[in-house]
Amino acid sequence: MKRVLTLAxxxxxxxxxxxxxxxxxxxxxxxxxxxxxxxxxxGKPGGNETAVRYEIIEEKDYEDKLPVMVRGDLSLLRAxxxxxxxxxxxxxxxxxxxxxxxxxxxxxxxxxxxxxSLQKQNSSLYLEVEEKAPAKDEMVIQVLTYPTLVIKxxxxxxxxxxxxxxxxxxxxxxxxxxxxxxxxRGTYNGQIDNNFIEISVDGTAGAYMLPEALSWVLAEMxxxxxxxxxxxxxxxxxxxxxxxxxxxxxxxxxxxxxxxxVGRIDNNSVEIKVGGNPAxxxxxxxxxxxxxxxxxxxxxxxxxxxxxxxxINRMHKEN
Numbered sequence: 001m002k003r004v005l006t007l008a009x010x011x012x013x014x015x016x017x018x019x020x021x022x023x024x025x026x027x028x029x030x031x032x033x034x035x036x037x038x039x040x041x042x043g044k045p046g047g048n049e050t051a052v053r054y055e056i057i058e059e060k061d062y063e064d065k066l067p068v069m070v071r072g073d074l075s076l077l078r079a080x081x082x083x084x085x086x087x088x089x090x091x092x093x094x095x096x097x098x099x100x101x102x103x104x105x106x107x108x109x110x111x112x113x114x115x116x117s118l119q120k121q122n123s124s125l126y127l128e129v130e131e132k133a134p135a136k137d138e139m140v141i142q143v144l145t146y147p148t149l150v151i152k153x154x155x156x157x158x159x160x161x162x163x164x165x166x167x168x169x170x171x172x173x174x175x176x177x178x179x180x181x182x183x184x185r186g187t188y189n190g191q192i193d194n195n196f197i198e199i200s201v202d203g204t205a206g207a208y209m210l211p212e213a214l215s216w217v218l219a220e221m222x223x224x225x226x227x228x229x230x231x232x233x234x235x236x237x238x239x240x241x242x243x244x245x246x247x248x249x250x251x252x253x254x255x256x257x258x259x260x261x262v263g264r265i266d267n268n269s270v271e272i273k274v275g276g277n278p279a280x281x282x283x284x285x286x287x288x289x290x291x292x293x294x295x296x297x298x299x300x301x302x303x304x305x306x307x308x309x310x311x312i313n314r315m316h317k318e319n
Contacts, residue, residue: 052120057150068286070098072243073178078102078146082173083162088316094291095317097153101162101170102146103131109141110134113149116165124159131164179233181243188226191218208232208240216285217245253303253313261296281310
């Protein structure tokens with residue numbers, strides 16, 4: 001009788017253990033590190049870590065998603081290894097922050113830069129990136145390349161700490177390596193070809209490169225003989241690159257106007273209240289309207305064109 005009871009107890013214990021294992025195996029899996037935008041946190045540097053809202057801007061989207069001034073200086077900075085923070089008031093970014101990370105100039109294609117982790121600790125941002133080189137036998141394009149990451153943030157941080165997965169640090173790049181901007185006044189003579197226009201300054205005609213992002217000014221703004229005010233820089237090849245250009249009339253535009261962004265009217269115009277009075281405005285092509293929300297307080301510059309339209313040249317959220 002005792003042997004039967006002992007056997008029964010053993011059977012019951014085995015069934016209980018099996019049921020426990022079955023339940024633990026069917027339960028929800030343990031959660032891994034928190035992910036934000038598809039990139040897992042790595043637990044560094046430890047303590048008070050929070051997820052960060054951000055967007056990685058792909059190179060194919062630079063023209064549509066990056067402000068004109070950011071695109072211009074990014075093309076010069078990315079030749080150097082390190083990081084640079086594009087933020088107002090130095091850059092008209094609409095209140096957003098654009099963090100550029102570059103691996104520097106590379107002799108061929110096949111190099112890449114990938115974000116592996118991004119964490120906020122207290123008021124600083126910690127990022128880890130992975131830099132890869134092509135394999136020795138890999139077929140790659142034989143041109144200079146510039147592996148770059150551009151990360152859009154919705155706020156600024158007191159510090160940015162960047163390291164590679166190989167523990168090599170990425171230094172902060174100085175604005176001093178950006179060629180100096182120069183301002184000039186002159187007369188627009190006309191278009192030389194698809195890339196250059198001619199402007200006479202103090203009676204001397206010269207060629208200036210007009211970037212694709214500013215090509216709209218030829219159709220919508222400039223006429224031969226117009227007096228113009230423009231900003232340009234000399235690139236490493238000695239070419240004069242126009243960064244901004246306005247007619248003299250536009251240069252006298254109303255600047256620093258404060259209002260409330262009401263919303264889109266159609267694909268070409270928006271409504272803004274100034275002093276409580278709503279009016280229609282046409283944002284210039286370089287303004288990224290998608291970054292503004294209904295009810296946002298904004299500061300903007302505008303002028304009236306020859307058709308009586310109010311053209312917004314610059315606009316950003318009021319801090």
